[in-house]
Amino acid sequence: MPEDNEDKKNRILDAATSLFAKRPFHKVLLDDVAQAAHVGKGTLYLYFEGKEELYLAVLFRNFSKLIERIQDNIAKNENDPKAQLTGIIEELIKSLYNHAAFYELLRGAIVSLPDNNRWSGERAKLYKLIENVLRSGIEKEVFSDSHPDLTALYIPGIVRSVCLRRPEAMTTEDILRHAGGFVLEALRPR
Amino acid sequence: MPEDNEDKKNRILDAATSLFAKRPFHKVLLDDVAQAAHVGKGTLYLYFEGKEELYLAVLFRNFSKLIERIQDNIAKNENDPKAQLTGIIEELIKSLYNHAAFYELLRGAIVSLPDNNRWSGERAKLYKLIENVLRSGIEKEVFSDSHPDLTALYIPGIVRSVCLRRPEAMTTEDILRHAGGFVLEALRPR
Amino acid sequence: MPEDNEDKKNRILDAATSLFAKRPFHKVLLDDVAQAAHVGKGTLYLYFEGKEELYLAVLFRNFSKLIERIQDNIAKNENDPKAQLTGIIEELIKSLYNHAAFYELLRGAIVSLPDNNRWSGERAKLYKLIENVLRSGIEKEVFSDSHPDLTALYIPGIVRSVCLRRPEAMTTEDILRHAGGFVLEALRPR
Amino acid sequence: MPEDNEDKKNRILDAATSLFAKRPFHKVLLDDVAQAAHVGKGTLYLYFEGKEELYLAVLFRNFSKLIERIQDNIAKNENDPKAQLTGIIEELIKSLYNHAAFYELLRGAIVSLPDNNRWSGERAKLYKLIENVLRSGIEKEVFSDSHPDLTALYIPGIVRSVCLRRPEAMTTEDILRHAGGFVLEALRPR
DNA sequence: CATGAATGAGTGTTCATTCAT
DNA sequence: AATGAATGAACACTCATTCAT
Secondary structure, eight states: OOSTTHHHHHHHHHHHHHHHHHSOGGGOOHHHHHHHTTSOHHHHHHHOSSHHHHHHHHHHHHHHHHHHHHHHHHHHTTTOHHHHHHHHHHHHHHHHHHOGGGGGGGTOSSOOOTTHHHHHHHHHHHHHHHHHHHHHHHHTTSOOOSOHHHHHHHHHHHHHHHHHSOOTTOOHHHHHHHHHHHHHHHHOOO | OOSSOHHHHHHHHHHHHHHHHHSOGGGOOHHHHHHHTTSOHHHHHHHOSSHHHHHHHHHHHHHHHHHHHHHHHHHHTTTOHHHHHHHHHHHHHHHHHHOGGGGGGGTOSSOOOTTHHHHHHHHHHHHHHHHHHHHHHHHTTSOOOSOHHHHHHHHHHHHHHHHHHOOTTOOHHHHHHHHHHHHHHHHOOO | OOSTTHHHHHHHHHHHHHHHHHSOGGGOOHHHHHHHTTSOHHHHHHHOSSHHHHHHHHHHHHHHHHHHHHHHHHHHTTTOHHHHHHHHHHHHHHHHHHOGGGGGGGTOSSOOOTTHHHHHHHHHHHHHHHHHHHHHHHHTTSOOOSOHHHHHHHHHHHHHHHHHSOOTTOOHHHHHHHHHHHHHHHHOOO | OOSSOHHHHHHHHHHHHHHHHHSOGGGOOHHHHHHHTTSOHHHHHHHOSSHHHHHHHHHHHHHHHHHHHHHHHHHHTTTOHHHHHHHHHHHHHHHHHHOGGGGGGGTOSSOOOTTHHHHHHHHHHHHHHHHHHHHHHHHTTSOOOSOHHHHHHHHHHHHHHHHHHOOTTOOHHHHHHHHHHHHHHHHOOO
8 A cells, every 4th residue: 555645545535434424335336435535446446455344444444533532532631530421422422423324333233344353442442431431430439330331332322322313403512411411410429 | 915925024024134133234135035034036026125125124013013012011001100211121122132133223324215204203103102201200200301302312322332232241131220220310300 | 728718818819919019028028918818827828838929829810810801802802913912902001000019920030939830831821822912913914023922022011111100191091092002003014 | 438449339239239130139138248249248338228228229320320321322323313222222131131130120119218219310311311312213203103201111111021031042132123123113104 | 727926047237346558 | 556447246136937726
């Protein structure tokens, strides 16, 4: 793969992200991806091994971006688990709100591939991040939860579902406030 | 379509459910469906218009079954919103636990088809069912929630995510207990 | 094959005639034939061996009818070759005018089948009939023609082409008059 | 469709012409066409939209070639309507003699398609060409005919029928001589 | 005899992948 | 490195034919 042309690779990923967001896997044609990326179809194969690899790369890149932003956010609110948790929810909403395809990310039930591992590792990283925030809150006694590992799963699930089917009249802020409140309430120390 | 053989139609739907549960749409071959249903390939077309219609029928039938079970469960626990809510979560877990393909149901972002309406109507029915339980609980002051319409979305989201990625060591009962507790806690009157 | 149900066989042939007249062979479905004949699809196979046999039977029956009518017409105008020839043209026009599919009859280039023989025998019969009229006219010195066998081919060809593409404004009589005149002129003794 | 490779397109058309000449539409497989054209099956779809379009393209190309040759022939025999007419018959014989499928051309009753128009336009062109030769002959008083538009239809009909069922012993020249004589006789001024 | 539900071989079409330029 | 024309394996879908009722 060419080194300096990281640009072109990103153009392809952007195009693919947008198309996989709109249509299911089997309805996205590599012809379309190439066209949208202003790239020859053969070029796709210089940067990715095939359609599935491209698909995973899309998910992976976007997922990694999300994790990075969440890490930043956690760092910014050190020692304030409530703010950290709200920040996580906020980042999740921002990610999912505009990237329908991206829902696949949290799904992972479908594609099974050799390097599925790299992939589920990334997913595990997200959940661990959340779980750690929960544990630190429990330790600091601002949260109460017998199974933070499960709760870590709930939170992306909550955000995902509300982003997919959000009521028309509702703004992102409304959703953030309500979902954040819902989770904090559930975790309130007894 | 033949009139009486609802049986054969169901055999096809069963086979398709099982296959769509294991593989993504484009990896499921109609040859396989036919074989699994012990039916000629042409027979599929007597009962369904094509692959997509079959896919939707699978989702629809399973979704309808779920709604029915939830309705029964709600009726059984009349006047006890907490028990109703726990029952809903229980039914959701039972449905999602074994039917990966079924996750598509709560997703719906992807497939777009003519009779998508019949389809999203069914989905709306589920959410309304949950919302009504929440509202009755609010009225009876066993729940407190400013946006039961949003919360109605969260609940399937929570169940979905935990079913998809549940920790190995956890039984269905454990999950039900924790998820139910989580939600009830979040809704506790202040 | 049932003896008394010659009726049903004819109903099938009528339906098939009408459908093969409107569409090319591969666009005519046996489902349609059965429906149009108010007969179960399986019944077709009680009377005909398959689709091709049915197709040929359609052509054959109609062709035989035509030959019969032409024979009658020739007998009626004994000793008047001009009237006989005009009669032949008239019958051809009447047959072809309403039976587009029927054009296949004079064609025969396409289907090749075992009993194609019975078939081309019938076709030969038509041409022989015309040729004989021509020969009797030549003998009586009302026609002049060095190759009546070729001319016998021209006449159905002429009628066929004008029936297929006749000018809108032209009646059957107009066509008969002109085509008949054309042929008689060509055969005029020198 | 690729720009420069008119060659490959013609190779496909040649192969298809030859196959459609030998078998009816539904017996011609695209696999065979591809193989005969030494081309991958998918390549067919780069140049034609589907089987029917290919079929029509075959007819159209050959028909256009015929018309061109007839036009040249007419130009070569300017001011000699008899020679022009004989030339037309000769070209028709040459075309039809070797291209059975080609009979479809003058037929056109069967296939109905969107761009059927382009198609019947071409057919109309042929008939107009003949009609004009007839009219110029009438004007010059070497022909006599009350309906040159009808006669224009007869001529391809005559050639067609004799080519389809020509007697074995007859050469192309014999046929040309007789058919030409037949027509000229029919048109002789009275 | 009559039927039409069931069948599966057969075929048109798609589209990821390759490779000559 | 970049391309896009060419490819053919793979697949959905059709429909003549069969056969249990």
